[in-house]
Each structure stands twice: as C-alpha cells, then as structure tokens.
Amino acid sequence: MRHFELYVAVRYLLARRKQAFLSLISLISTVGVSVGVMALIIALALMTGLQQELRDRIVGSAAHVYVWKVGEGGIADYQAEVATLSAQEHVRGAAPAVLGKALVTTDKGEGFITVKGIDPQLETRVTDIARAMTSGGLAGLAPASETDPDGIVIGSELAQRLGVAVGDTVSVLTPHGSLSPMGMMPRTRRLEVVGIFTLGLFEFDSAYGFVSLPVAQRLVDRDRVDFVQLRIDDIYAAPQVAEQLSARLGNGYITQDWADLNQSLFSALWLEKMAISITIGLIVMVAALNIVASLILLVMEKSRDIAILKTMGASAGSIMTIFLLQGLIIGLVGTTVGAAAGLGVAWVCNTYKLIRIPMDVYQVSYVPFRIVPWDFAMVILAAVVICFVATIYPSRQAARLDPAQALRYQ
Numbered sequence: 001m002r003h004f005e006l007y008v009a010v011r012y013l014l015a016r017r018k019q020a021f022l023s024l025i026s027l028i029s030t031v032g033v034s035v036g037v038m039a040l041i042i043a044l045a046l047m048t049g050l051q052q053e054l055r056d057r058i059v060g061s062a063a064h065v066y067v068w069k070v071g072e073g074g075i076a077d078y079q080a081e082v083a084t085l086s087a088q089e090h091v092r093g094a095a096p097a098v099l100g101k102a103l104v105t106t107d108k109g110e111g112f113i114t115v116k117g118i119d120p121q122l123e124t125r126v127t128d129i130a131r132a133m134t135s136g137g138l139a140g141l142a143p144a145s146e147t148d149p150d151g152i153v154i155g156s157e158l159a160q161r162l163g164v165a166v167g168d169t170v171s172v173l174t175p176h177g178s179l180s181p182m183g184m185m186p187r188t189r190r191l192e193v194v195g196i197f198t199l200g201l202f203e204f205d206s207a208y209g210f211v212s213l214p215v216a217q218r219l220v221d222r223d224r225v226d227f228v229q230l231r232i233d234d235i236y237a238a239p240q241v242a243e244q245l246s247a248r249l250g251n252g253y254i255t256q257d258w259a260d261l262n263q264s265l266f267s268a269l270w271l272e273k274m275a276i277s278i279t280i281g282l283i284v285m286v287a288a289l290n291i292v293a294s295l296i297l298l299v300m301e302k303s304r305d306i307a308i309l310k311t312m313g314a315s316a317g318s319i320m321t322i323f324l325l326q327g328l329i330i331g332l333v334g335t336t337v338g339a340a341a342g343l344g345v346a347w348v349c350n351t352y353k354l355i356r357i358p359m360d361v362y363q364v365s366y367v368p369f370r371i372v373p374w375d376f377a378m379v380i381l382a383a384v385v386i387c388f389v390a391t392i393y394p395s396r397q398a399a400r401l402d403p404a405q406a407l408r409y410q
Contacts, residue, residue: 032287033334041342063229074224093125100220108163117216140194331387
C-alpha cells in the first residue's frame with residue numbers, strides 16, 4: 001500500500017501537460033529549500049570559522065590564565081611563584097612577564113609598540129611564539145657578550161613597517177628615563193633584531209616586541225615581574241581554573257582568563273552568528289510557504305482524482321499520506337541539494353581563501369569556513385521538519401475531501 005502512495009505522490013510531482021504549472025511550482029519550492037539550506041550552512045560555516053580562527057590565534061598568541069599579586073607592586077621572586085603555579089592542577093606551563101609601552105624607530109619608519117619582557121625558556125610553555133618564528137629565534141634575546149647589544153623579537157608586520165630584518169638595530173624610546181634639570185628625560189636604547197615572528201594576529205604582528213626580562217625591567221624601570229602567565233590543559237576550562245586558583249592562592253592574588261579578556265569580541269561574534277542564522281532561516285520558511293501553496297493548488301487540481309481514489313477504496317489516511325510524501329520529497333531533495341552545495345561552496349572558499357578581508361580590522365587576512373557537524377545536522381533536521389510541517393494542512397484538506405461533492409460537477 002505504501003508503494004502505491006509513494007507512486008502517486010511522485011506522479012503528481014512530475015505532472016506533465018496540463019499540470020506542468022504545478023510541477024513548476026514544486027520545482028520552485030525545491031529550489032527555495034535548497035537555497036535556504038545552502039545559505040544557512042555557508043553563513044554558519046563563516047561565523048564558526050571566524051570564531052574558531054580568532055580563538056585559536058588568541059590562545060596561541062597569549063596565555064590562557066593570568067595571575068597578578070596585588071599590594072606589593074608586582075612579583076619579586078617569580079621563580080618561586082612559577083614553581084608553585086606549575087604544580088597546580090590543570091596547569092601545563094607557567095612563565096613571568098613584564099609589559100610596557102615604547103616607541104621604536106629606524107631610519108625607514110617608526111611605531112608604538114608593547115614591549116613584553118619574557119623568560120625565553122619558560123615563554124615557550126605558555127605561548128606559540130617559538131613556533132611562530134619565521135627568522136631568528138628567542139635564543140638571541142640574551143647577548144653573547146657584554147659588548148653586544150640586547151636583542152628584541154618583533155612581528156612581521158612591524159618589521160615590514162620599520163624596514164628591518166634579523167641583524168639590524170632599532171631605537172627603543174620609553175617614557176621612563178633619567179631625571180635632569182630639564183625634567184624627566186626619556187630613555188633610548190639600541191636593540192638588535194634577533195628574530196621575526198608571525199602569530200597570525202595583527203595586534204601582535206604589528207605592535208609587539210619581545211625582550212628578555214632584565215632588558216624589559218630596565219626599559220620600564222621596574223624591579224619586579226608584573227604577572228605570571230599560565231597555559232592549562234583545556235582552554236574551555238580556563239574560567240573555572242582561574243576561579244579555583246584565585247580561591248586557592250588567597251586574597252593576595254587576582255586571576256583572569258583569556259575568555260574574560262576577550263568576552264566582548266566573542267559575544268559580538270555569537271550575536272552576529274545568531275542574527276544571520278535567524279535571518280537566513282526565514283528563507284527556508286518562505287520555501288515552506290511555497291510548499292503549502294503548491295500542495296493546496298495540487299489538491300484543488302486533483303480533487304477529481306482524489307474522489308476517484310476514495311471511491312476505489314483509498315482511505316483518508318492514504319490520501320493524506322500521498323500529500324505528506326509529496327512535501328517530504330520536496331524537503332528531502334531540496335535539503336540534500338542545498339547541503340551538498342553548501343558544503344562544496346564552504347570547502348572551496350576555505351581551501352582557496354577566496355574572501356579576503358582587511359587584517360588590521362578583523363585580525364585575520366581571509367574569511368575561514370568551518371562546518372561543525374552539530375550545526376550541519378541541526379540545519380538539515382530543521383529544514384526537513386519545517387517542510388514536513390508545511391504539508392500537514394493541505395494533506396488534511398485533501399483527506400477530508402468529500403467524493404460526492406468533488407464529482408458532482410465533473
């Protein structure tokens with residue numbers, strides 16, 4: 001019996017001659033579902049890809065958790081603090097840091113940067129700076145002899161702006177200087193570029209310079225470390241780990257995680273993802289309305305056929321099933337085509353990096369596309385359910401058709 005209902009449903013969808021207009025409406029409905037599903041998959045892939053790419057670059061460029069010691073102007077014995085924090089649960093690495101602002105200049109350019117003082121051996125445990133080196137390395141931060149200049153590692157964008165390469169020297173000017181009869185005189189130091197990195201995040205590649213801890217302390221006139229950076233085993237557990245460390249270490253410490261520091265950015269991206277999903281999801285709703293319209297027209301056109309089927313013994317359930325199957329076929333075909341097209345477009349755009357964007361605005365040079373299996377499955381399921389629900393009303397109307405009334409004027 002089910003084969004009979006499926007056969008009739010397919011025959012009605014592929015109507016010819018006088019009913020060609022109905023087939024055209026069914027085709028338009030199918031295309032509408034395909035376009036909606038494709039657009040929704042591409043939009044979700046775009047926003048998810050942008051979120052994941054920014055997250056990966058942020059957590060690779062910076063630490064997962066930061067620990068400050070309050071009330072003492074910094075951390076005096078950072079080795080002891082690093083040892084204590086490294087022994088904590090979920091912590092995979094710890095490293096000290098000193099931050100300051102400076103103006104770096106050469107004969108070819110200048111720029112304001114954030115100077116970060118690091119311990120080269122410990123820094124590699126909390127950030128990806130060592131793997132991001134395109135030339136030189138962190139080992140050169142410590143001068144070979146007392147007569148050699150101190151080293152600095154800068155980003156590729158900054159190196160291009162300054163017109164320098166490994167081995168060149170730059171002048172670093174900081175507001176912390178020497179007191180003179182003219183007032184506070186800024187301090188200028190000559191540093192040798194010993195490495196160039198590309199972390200993939202414009203903020204770091206264009207405005208960060210890494211130096212050794214002693215050099216940073218002299219540049220910013222501090223004798224203590226500002227904070228200790230931590231890398232943990234699960235980036236999504238960073239908020240919980242930060243809270244646990246704060247409670248465990250006591251009131252003298254303050255902790256902050258990467259998600260809290262970038263909360264506004266990821267909240268904005270999430271809102272954009274939801275807004276785009278809802279907006280494009282309306283396309284599928286419009287396609288569902290087309291299905292309703294096409295089935296209502298089909299019921300009106302096929303009222304004589306429905307009456308004949310009922311007089312031949314077809315039950316109301318069978319008639320309803322015929323039209324339900326029609327809507328379901330439209331939904332399944334449209335969803336399958338749209339899902340395949342969405343996957344293909346997202347793969348091509350991501351593989352060949354077709355959509356380029358300003359790196360200084362969005363932090364990345366191109367729009368990445370990432371399809372999450374859960375999002376993909378939800379789009380397909382939602383499209384099929386919407387299409388199925390759209391068929392219920394016209395199917396019930398067809399099942400309720402009175403054969404006597406339908407055949408009276410035939």
